Amino acid sequence: MAKKSMKIRAKEQGGVVTVKALITHPMETGQRKDSKTGETIPAHYIQEVTCKTGDTTVMSALFSGGVSKNPYVSFKYAGKKGDALTMSWSDNQGDSDSIEVKVG
Known part of the structure; x- marks a missing residue:
């Protein structure tokens, strides 16, 4: 896929990143x-979605053809502001894509 296929937000509150x-x-x-x-x-269809901060995998999911078009993913993990995700x-x-954001 030529253009960026993901939009992502990561916000920390009380040591928990959403x-x-x-x-x-x-x-x-x-x-x-x-x-x-x-x-x-x-x-x-997407087969695997992975989210890492540094060398630590904070979320990994296996998808199949049963997931809807343009999937929305939301999860929480213990982290801090400024981390690269x-x-x-x-x-x-x-096909594959990746994106990196700073936790706000």
Whole structure:
């Protein structure tokens, strides 16, 4: 995917960082048919989402074709303001993206 596919916010309050992220992705199951051609739309979905701060993985999730288009991810972890947070994903067609933000 050529352009950035994620929007992410990470805010700390009382030693707890709340992360909210929106991932732009078609998330096709491989079971829908194109209404014009009648052909099956190939599966194209995120398989893994990982979030790290430094060398520590704070969140890891495995997705499948059952997740909706443009998935929203939210989670909390123990952290502090100013930490660098890196979120990345990879899909079943070999596409991937990552983004880094500072915890506010």
